[in-house]
Amino acid sequence: MADLFAWLFAFFLLIIILALVLYQLMCLTDLEFDYINPYDSTSRINWVVWPEFVAEGVLCLVHLTAGHWVMFLLCLPFLYYNVKVYSQQRHLLDVTEIFNQLRWAKKIRLYKLIYLAILLALSIFWMIWSIVEE
Structure with a gap:
């Protein structure tokens, strides 16, 4: 039964991470079509970047502690990318450079x-x- 709760918790974490990434993509699309100004767009995106990184780390930790080795190994590249981007200080978007980075960020x-x-x-x-199985 604990395995089922671990899967449910991982499922809801994945839904949260998907929602955060989708929100960031929608903000960038709104910026591209000029529905929102660059300052509002970057502040909204930068506000949800940190929760996305934390949720991904918790997701990897849940899979590791529950013994879901395949899912843990599948989550590792995404966690590695997040750690790499954070350590290089490239995780936040800059207001002055947002239009130059728009295609890449999307x-x-x-x-x-x-x-x-x-x-x-x-x-x-x-x-x-x-x-x-149970």
């Missing part, structure tokens, strides 16, 4: 979204598998 968030959708599908599969 592309990165789109890749994150696709990666997280794959992780979500695998998480749902393994959660159903653990329910059927």
Whole structure:
């Protein structure tokens, strides 16, 4: 039963991370179509970057402590990327450079979204598998 709760917690963490990345992508799209000014867009995105990083770290920790080795190994590249970006001080967007970085920032968030959708599908599969197994 503890395995099922670990899968449920991981599922909800993945939903939270997906929502945060989708919110960042929507802010960048609104900026691209000039629905929002650069200052508001960067402040909104920078406000949710840190919770996204923390949630990803907690997700990896949950998979590690629950013994879900495959999912832990699949989450490691995303965690490594977040740690690398944070250590290089490239995790926050700059208001003055946002239009130069717009295409790259959208592309990165789109890749994150696709990666997280794959992780979500695998998480749902393994959660159903653990329910059927018990």
